[in-house]
Amino acid sequence: MEKFNVLTTTCVPLNVESVDTDQIIPARFLKTTNRAGFGANLFRDWRYNADGSPVLSFVLNNKAYGGQALVAGKNFGCGSSREHAAWAIADYGFRVVISPLFADIFKGNALNNGVLPLQVSEAFVEAIFAEVAKNPDTTITVDLPAQKVAINTTGQNERFDINSYKKHCFINGYDDIDYLLSIKEKIEAYERIVNVGRKIM
Amino acid sequence: MKQTLFDKIWERHVVEPVAKGLDVLYIDRQLIHEVTSPQAFEAMRRRGVNVFRPQQVTATPDHNTPTLNQHLPIGEEASRKALEALRQNCSDNGIAIFDLNTEYNGVVHIVGPELGLTQPGMTIVCGDSHTATHGAFGCVAFGIGTSEVEMALATQCLLQSKPKQMRITVEGKLQRGVSAKDAILYLIAQLTTSGGTGCFVEYAGEAFRSMSMEERMTVCNMSIEMGARGGLIAPDETAFRYVKGRMYAPQGAEWDEKLSRWKSLFTDSDASFDKEYAFDAKDIKPYVTYGTNPGMGMGIDEAIPPDEPNVKALEYMGFKAGEKLLGKPVSYVFIGSCTNGRIEDFRAAAQIIKGRKKAANVFAYLVPGSKSVERQAREEGLAEIFEEAGFTFRQPGCSACLAMNDDKVPAGEYCASTSNRNFEGRQGAGARTLLVSPLTAAAAAVTGRITDPRELM
Numbered sequence: 001m002e003k004f005n006v007l008t009t010t011c012v013p014l015n016v017e018s019v020d021t022d023q024i025i026p027a028r029f030l031k032t033t034n035r036a037g038f039g040a041n042l043f044r045d046w047r048y049n050a051d052g053s054p055v056l057s058f059v060l061n062n063k064a065y066g067g068q069a070l071v072a073g074k075n076f077g078c079g080s081s082r083e084h085a086a087w088a089i090a091d092y093g094f095r096v097v098i099s100p101l102f103a104d105i106f107k108g109n110a111l112n113n114g115v116l117p118l119q120v121s122e123a124f125v126e127a128i129f130a131e132v133a134k135n136p137d138t139t140i141t142v143d144l145p146a147q148k149v150a151i152n153t154t155g156q157n158e159r160f161d162i163n164s165y166k167k168h169c170f171i172n173g174y175d176d177i178d179y180l181l182s183i184k185e186k187i188e189a190y191e192r193i194v195n196v197g198r199k200i201m
Numbered sequence: 202m203k204q205t206l207f208d209k210i211w212e213r214h215v216v217e218p219v220a221k222g223l224d225v226l227y228i229d230r231q232l233i234h235e236v237t238s239p240q241a242f243e244a245m246r247r248r249g250v251n252v253f254r255p256q257q258v259t260a261t262p263d264h265n266t267p268t269l270n271q272h273l274p275i276g277e278e279a280s281r282k283a284l285e286a287l288r289q290n291c292s293d294n295g296i297a298i299f300d301l302n303t304e305y306n307g308v309v310h311i312v313g314p315e316l317g318l319t320q321p322g323m324t325i326v327c328g329d330s331h332t333a334t335h336g337a338f339g340c341v342a343f344g345i346g347t348s349e350v351e352m353a354l355a356t357q358c359l360l361q362s363k364p365k366q367m368r369i370t371v372e373g374k375l376q377r378g379v380s381a382k383d384a385i386l387y388l389i390a391q392l393t394t395s396g397g398t399g400c401f402v403e404y405a406g407e408a409f410r411s412m413s414m415e416e417r418m419t420v421c422n423m424s425i426e427m428g429a430r431g432g433l434i435a436p437d438e439t440a441f442r443y444v445k446g447r448m449y450a451p452q453g454a455e456w457d458e459k460l461s462r463w464k465s466l467f468t469d470s471d472a473s474f475d476k477e478y479a480f481d482a483k484d485i486k487p488y489v490t491y492g493t494n495p496g497m498g499m500g501i502d503e504a505i506p507p508d509e510p511n512v513k514a515l516e517y518m519g520f521k522a523g524e525k526l527l528g529k530p531v532s533y534v535f536i537g538s539c540t541n542g543r544i545e546d547f548r549a550a551a552q553i554i555k556g557r558k559k560a561a562n563v564f565a566y567l568v569p570g571s572k573s574v575e576r577q578a579r580e581e582g583l584a585e586i587f588e589e590a591g592f593t594f595r596q597p598g599c600s601a602c603l604a605m606n607d608d609k610v611p612a613g614e615y616c617a618s619t620s621n622r623n624f625e626g627r628q629g630a631g632a633r634t635l636l637v638s639p640l641t642a643a644a645a646a647v648t649g650r651i652t653d654p655r656e657l658m
Contacts, residue, residue: 018394018494022624027603031265031279033239033286045626075395078428079624081330082237083346101395104430105330109346163362165220180356181250183225187358190216190227
């Protein structure tokens with residue numbers, strides 16, 4: 001996983017609530033057996049018309065907006081567990097998604113792919129939307145070690161929560177699986193105990 | 202210490218705590234399918250890691266499978282390759298697969314319980330959000346992403362934060378013509394699609410206790426649609442009877458031993474929950490959704506709220522605030538999916554369809570959830586009832602629930618669907634989905650309109 005420390009970036013505002021993973025990456029694009037290239041179909045049916053021409057009103061087609069942070073309404077990533085949604089967001093170039101509330105499975109998938117799901121208050125998300133609407137070149141700074149995000153034009157900032165272990169993984173670029181593989185003996189010991197002492201199933 | 206059912210199962214599966222609020226959780230059973238597993242196997246090959254406990258993993262292809270002519274090669278190359286990859290990965294790693302064209306193939310969440318893979322007290326994961334289905338047996342079962350599929354394959358464990366706990370109690374019995382599907386759609390509409398986010402839900406009360414296992418699976422299946430990681434119901438005689446004698450169920454002395462352990466799987470009185478909700482079954486009517494998330498639902502005879510704030514959803518659906526949906530024409534009907542593709546769902550549909558004809562304006566996908574359901578529906582004469590009414594009874598798969606195979610709803614068309622999601626484009630780009638129960642879907646199939654199924658019973 002790519003390391004994450006402090007990031008200053010412009011934002012792509014997607015002021016929609018309950019963005020589901022079927023919108024992030026429609027099911028018909030889930031047939032490939034590798035992880036690459038999903039960014040091309042990120043938000044496919046909001047981004048392109050049926051004939052393949054871009055939907056000009058959609059924010060990803062608006063050249064005024066860009067950057068590594070996607071800012072969205074609450075309940076982002078609800079629905080299907082498809083990790084392809086996180087892959088598409090990462091592949092497109094986002095490193096942070098900011099929302100007042102994330103769906104649980106998406107949040108986990110994002111964390112496993114170097115995309116920081118940054119949960120902040122609704123008021124702070126509204127403030128970002130307002131600043132970016134005024135000036136699309138507005139930058140934000142995400143300081144992971146300090147667990148703070150700031151709007152640089154106004155200085156407004158907010159603290160965000162992240163599990164201490166996950167923070168450590170993000171800063172150092174560690175994957176969960178590395179840890180799990182390193183405790184194989186403990187897992188085997190657990191299996192012996194539950195099988196002998198207290199049947200689990 | 203008073204414990205909830207969820208606490209009891211979770212604590213028994215903690216290998217070790219890692220950090221505050223983060224545990225290494227042991228997974229008893231993993232189910233895999235062709236869409237969310239290939240990248241996990243690929244990553245393991247790259248790391249040079251083997252499947253740790255292949256006997257605790259079971260595969261069935263379902264998302265891409267055709268529902269007609271399954272004996273023929275799959276026409277679409279990408280789908281064919283996805284199935285081939287699953288087959289190869291299973292054979293390379295010694296994983297049991299219930300493949301297409303074999304006796305027990307079907308939708309993963311239908312096959313697991315049918316074969317007795319799902320047993321009370323287990324932790325079960327699958328790269329599919331509807332893994333919550335297995336909670337009907339008193340399991341901690343939840344959907345995971347592909348990175349986690351890899352972790353579970355490689356170590357039989359996941360790093361998980363323990364969710365908050367919610368209890369939803371529904372007292373009383375569901376009324377005639379009101380099904381488990383209506384109950385869960387009602388609950389999601391009350392709690393919204395994010396009402397359960399961060400939580401695991403226990404469903405309690407007479408309404409759930411008096412349900413069959415098939416009905417309980419329908420309820421738990423849609424827990425994710427209220428944002429919950431999963432939902433579960435304390436296992437009882439109904440659950441134990443369902444499991445007994447199935448292919449993977451324990452037998453003999455092992456059965457007795459496990460049964461006595463399963464009987465301790467309930468929430469202690471006075472155990473506390475982070476959130477509690479209580480509802481009365483008599484308030485639940487046949488339900489229908491009118492928007493583009495499963496929380497936008499209403500009683501079938503009601504009108505869309507005049508002040509509905511989600512204008513984008515109404516525009517997509519072609520509906521106006523304040524209007525009723527009763528009598529609205531639908532041109533597609535889908536009966537099936539991991540939500541409503543079980544034998545009882547087809548019995549319910551047959552109850553409405555028997556002696557009637559398919560409406561001329563309707564194209565219907567009637568898709569059993571598994572080969573076992575298909576066989577049983579034929580044995581019970583249900584398939585014959587459907588075929589006499591002018592329907593085709595198909596072969597099993599996820600089908601039009603997410604339209605990864607050929608079973609799609611065209612842009613702009615309305616579909617009365619027993620599946621679980623009415624998101625934009627879910628059943629095909631531009632398709633308009635109305636989530637309903639099997640009774641209501643069957644009523645739409647014979648009338649060609651949104652119809653209160655109680656009028657046809």
